[in-house]
Amino acid sequence: MDTLLEMGFPKNRAEKALALTGNKGAEAAMEWLLQHSEDPDIDDPLPEGAAEAAAGEGQQPQRVLSEEEKAAKAKELEEKIKLRRKEREEKEKKEAIEKEKRRMESGKQIVDAKRRMEELEMKKIAEERRREKMEDRLARERVKKQIEADKLARRQKFNMDGAAPAASAAAAPAAAAAAPAAQPAETAPKKEYSMTRLQIRLTDGAALTSQFAAKEALAAVRLYVEMNRTDGQGAFTLGTAFPRRVFTAEDYERPLDSLGLVPSAVLIVSKPT
Structure with missing residues (x-):
């Protein structure tokens, strides 16, 4: 002791x-x-x-x-304590490095997952645009074919009226001219869109892009802007540039298709005056 x-x-x-x-x-x-x-x-x-x-x-x-032995023992003890402390510090350093590696690997996995989700979303948007373009092209082709069919029908009717007896020759031109007016060409049925794509320009110049159901109320778009805007907080209004229009409180309860925002439109976010 x-x-x-x-x-x-x-x-x-x-x-x-x-x-x-x-x-x-x-x-x-x-x-x-x-x-x-x-x-x-x-x-x-x-x-x-x-x-x-x-x-x-x-x-x-x-x-x-002896005093020399005590001093030697004390020195030996001090050296051993330093060695143990150094070993413990190196172990703690290695553990800290491993912990940081795991943290960085976890962060990389999160970034990769987010990037894959963004790529899938972009592919979905691109596919939707291609589908819309194809539908528009087919609609234009149907209208074009209908116009050509109407023209052919009018030419055939005019030729038949020209072959009538001479007694009705004077009335034929008037009848031929009245026939198209009485039977206007059938127009292609108006396409009903179920979705609309909106680009929303914020006050700081940034833009948000998303799709909404055509029957959704404008209030849903307002809520989307409030949750995703990057230009700060505060009151704002929605409107369009062409034609120039600022939506009223009653407009927010109306569906998007009734406001002329289907199949796509650009909305402007502005501060209330």
């Missing part, structure tokens, strides 16, 4: 080391203290009965260390 105290160890630690090493001497106790110097419970009280066992150490014959 005295040897450990002279080497600078606290009494409670010296007693604990002697008790837990079976009172095998100062060197064994010193080794135990070196191994457990960083334990969080190093200064906790001894277990019941251990203090009495440690007290008996003073009754056992022990070789008294």
Whole structure:
């Protein structure tokens, strides 16, 4: 016990080391203290009965260390403590590096997942645009064919009227001219769109683009802008540039197709005046 105290160890630690090493001497106790110097419970009280066992150490014959031996032991202990501290610091450094690697890998996976979602969304939008263009082209072709059919029908009717008897020759031109007026060419049925694509220009120059159901109320678009705008908070109005129009409170309850915002349109976000 005295040897450990002279080497600078606290009494409670010296007693604990002697008790837990079976009172095998100062060197064994010193080794135990070196191994457990960083334990969080190093200064906790001894277990019941251990203090009495440690007290008996003073009754056992022990070789008294000289001052040189004590200094050498102290230096050896200090070197071992430095080595253990260095090993612990290196271990903590490696663990921190591994933790940072895992964090970076997790962040990379999140970025990759977001990029894939954006790519899928862009492909979906591109496919929708191609479908809309194809539908518009087919509609124009149907109208063109209908016009050609009407022209052919009028030419055939005119030729038939020209072959009538001479007595009705004077009335034929008037009848031929009245026939087209009486039977106007059939126009292609108006296409019913179920979706509309809106581009919304914010006050800072940025733009939001999204699709909405044609029967959705304009209020749904307003809510979308409030949740996704990047130009700050505050009151705003929606309107169109061509024709110039600012939507009123009643307009927000009307469906998009009734406001002329189908199949696509550009909306302008502006601050209320």
